[in-house]
Amino acid sequence: MKVGFDRRVTIVIVIFAVLLVVFFNFSQWYLYLQMKGFLEGNVRAEVMQIAESTASRLDPFTVEDVASGSNQFQDIAMLSRTLSDIQEVTGLVEMNLYDLEGVSLLMLSDDTLEWQPAVLNLAEFVSATAGITSATDILRSDSLYLVSAFAPVYNYDNEVIAVVHSEGGYTLFRPLESFRQNVVLLNVGSFLFMLLFVLLFYFVNRRILLANQALLRASAISSMGEMAATIAHEIRNPLGIIRNSAERIKKKYGQKDDPTFEFIGQEVDRLNSIVAGYLDFAHPAEHHREQFNMIDLIEDLVRKIRTDFEESGIEVTVDIRLAKDKGTITGDSFAIRQALLNLMINARDAQPGKGRLLIYVEESLVKGIESLRLRFVDEGPGITDKTAKQAFEPFFTTRSQGSGLGLYVAKSVIDSHNGTISIEPGAETGTVVVIDLPRGV
Helix, strand or coil, rough: HHHHHHHHHHHHHHHHHHHHHHHHHHHHHHHHHHHHHHHHHHHHHHHCCCCHHHHCCCHHHHHHHHHHHHHHHHHHHHHHHHHHHHHHHHHCCCEEEECCCEECCCCCCCCCEEEEEECCCCCHHHHHCCCCCCCHHHHHHCCCCEEEEEEEEEEECCCCCEEEEECHHHHHHHHHHHHHHHHCCCCCCHHHHHHHHHHHHHHHHHHHHHHHHHHHHHHHHHHHHHHHHHHHHHHHHHHHHHHHHHHHHHHHHHHCCHHHHHHHHHEEEHHHHHHHHHHHHHHCCCCCCCEEEEEEEHHHHHHHHHHHHCCCCCEEEEEEEECCCHHHHEEEEEHHHHHHHHHHHHHHHHCCCCCCEEEEEEEEECCCEEEEEEEEECCCCCCHHHHHHCCCCCCCCCCCCCCHHHHHHHHHHHHHHCCEEEEECCCCCCCCEEEECCCHH
């Protein structure tokens, strides 16, 4: 329940973080759009105002002289200087002066000295010739902006004699473009921050969940160990009484060919073995460190179990792939012997009726440390990935008569010797158990 609750909390927090970032980004864009509309309206009004103020500053007589063609060079120079000064001060892209036909009054052809017509087929220009100051809509392409305004120039008879054209560009819109870039960077940054936060939260929460599961598992194992020890102690004495009673009854009433008494002894021994496993699980013994030869240990162990295995139809073969003097390691020979015996018994039980157990002894290098590698290969039905992951958990077994402690105790022994143990499927069938033990512990 606790794990499920933590997952729900994780999902809620992640969704909240995503919604917060999305809301923040949308609010930034909303603010940008509001500022964009406000600034564009102000810039458009400012360009129109510049056009109007410029038109009111121009001398009507000079403009009429330029439009009529008299004294044009002196007048053009003065008008050009005036418009250039205004353009420089206001930061506009262009300032120009047109007659009522849309011809620029400030541009001459160098070859013909004739007036060059301008293509000004704009409704705003027509409005200006009618005495109404107007401006175009703002044109935008990427980061480039453009807006034009047209204002009428009046003579002293209050007649429109020319049109002033003012054009604003990037300089006037620079604050808006800077704000847009900042919003984009802020959105990208907030997205990356959200992604980093989610990943960090996921990994931290996962570590916490794993630690919590490990703590619960350790607590459960401790409780089960105490319970197992109590039950084992309570069972051991009655088992001894049953075995002794069976021996006495056999001597008094048994017949030589009666297998009943042998069966009672075998079952009592099996129960004693299970009880011993529970006691080892509950109170692991402290390991006595000594130097011993792993090759000698395995060969001696195989000699002692070979007859029993052959009766079960299991052929045991040992393949030594290193010199005998290379098989010396430091550790608890009794504990390792028991761990290897558990693995052999598991291989036998996995092949009821007939099978084969191959034991390979070879050198290995694990994380730069010289080690001995033991491989136990059987020809049983094999193992699934899910079972392989659970195989070393206490009380997990796939056999109806198993205690589920053999592999757990074996792994505890190997871990206490700074070694590793793993289970993997065989090349074609069966199961492979691999153990790596460092030579010096």
